[in-house]
Amino acid sequence: QVQLVESGGGLVQTGDSLRLSCAASGLTFGVYVMGWFRHTPGQERRFIATITRSGGSTYYAGSVKGRFTISRDNAKNTVYLQMNSLKPEDTAVYYCAAANDYELLTIPSRYTYWGLGTQVTVSS
DSSP states (O other): OOEEEEEEEEEEETOOOOOEEEESSSGGGGGGEEEEEEEEETTTEEEEEEEEETTOOOOEEETEEEEEEEEEEETTTTHHHHHHHSOOOGEEEEEEEEESSSOOOOGGGGGEOOOOOOEEEEEO
């Protein structure tokens, strides 16, 4: 059974940093493209960042580029999202997702597996 478990969320202030982790089990982690998305009430799930199987390539949404960094450790079956210079508009539930694919993927429907999410709240 495939499981993706996010952790690291919390309540922080504007300008603070957080590092989210997503631990995967039940799949061959190294053959999956990984992505991070976020969701706020009343909005669709939005793409944040994606990383290729090897970690050699990444791609970011414009709203987080330069502030967020996605990385992965295939030996630990874990993908990370380092979030710096957090803003109130970053407040959301953050989800990691996995896709058995080669390309960097920004569309949620391209991902097969999803975690349950972790809440990030940034106060002003």
